[in-house]
Amino acid sequence: MAEDSSKILAAGTAAPEFALHSTPDQLVSLSDFRGAPLILAFYPADWSPVCGDQMALYNEVLSEFHRFKAAIVGISVDGSWCHAAFAADRKLHFPLLSDFEPKGAVARSYGVYRAHEGVTERALFVIDPKGTISWSYLSPVGVNPGADGILDALEALAAKK
């Protein structure tokens, strides 16, 4: 596990606000998702050379997320044009946000930036409908964490209501 981002925000913390580009002319804010669970999936980079990579997996699992009325966004430091090309190529049906300028600022605020490499960690957050982090997970950067932790967290959130 990375040495330089052991401060990943924990459950119970208010999720830091953000406004990031999902396309070159569209901004997406945390507050847009109030009222329903939100999954934030930080990942190091577009175009990882495997099929069934992390974003492709979430694309396949979207219907399971939607059962919990949860939305998901991917976040990396790639620019929005890069995201657009990646999302089109992989036929992704959820937004990819660009933590591009100032670079990695949102990842830093969540404690998941790899400063020496200039990319975000592979980290997951489930944010409750009121904007509080209800689960977070820092994955070894080379390991796709899958979706089971997210689904367990969404299930726990649904059970609390």
Added chain:
Amino acid sequence: MSPSASGKLKPPVGANDHVQGAANAPITVVEYGDYECPYCGEAYPVTKALQERLGKKLRFVFRNFPLAQAHPHAEHAAEAAEAAGAQGKLWEMHDMLYEHQDALEDDDLLRYAKALKLDLPRFVKEMEAHTYAERVRADFSSGVRSGVNGTPTFFINGMRHDGPFDLRSLLAAIEEAV
């Protein structure tokens, strides 16, 4: 940081699974695979070599994990394997599909069913009705809940194998697990 629930096979291998090998074999390898995925295609001869090498010590299980968004033929191919399975020829179809990954159109699936001497009217009827779509979906969901993170994903004695899946790496991981 929460501990990860990742990497534990849920549910464990059971009566509904497609199994090669004895229930009391000391090693169980479960593969979650997609018939159209090129990496699964690479893994296919490896699984055969693994079976040959380990013989009776190994129980091999295959569960469906079609990445249907990425691979347009994967879902139908999985249903075809299940339809063959319903006629006792799951593994024959499994092998046929992995040996012909470049030809997975519906016509091709029918051709393979013919070659395997399946009851064709039944095969066609079940493919059209998507009789085994639910079964495939159940496999997929179990994979998601088990921490499958791409294809192929292997579980060795119930724990996810997070590493390369060439023969040597798998044998080393198996040795460590046993």
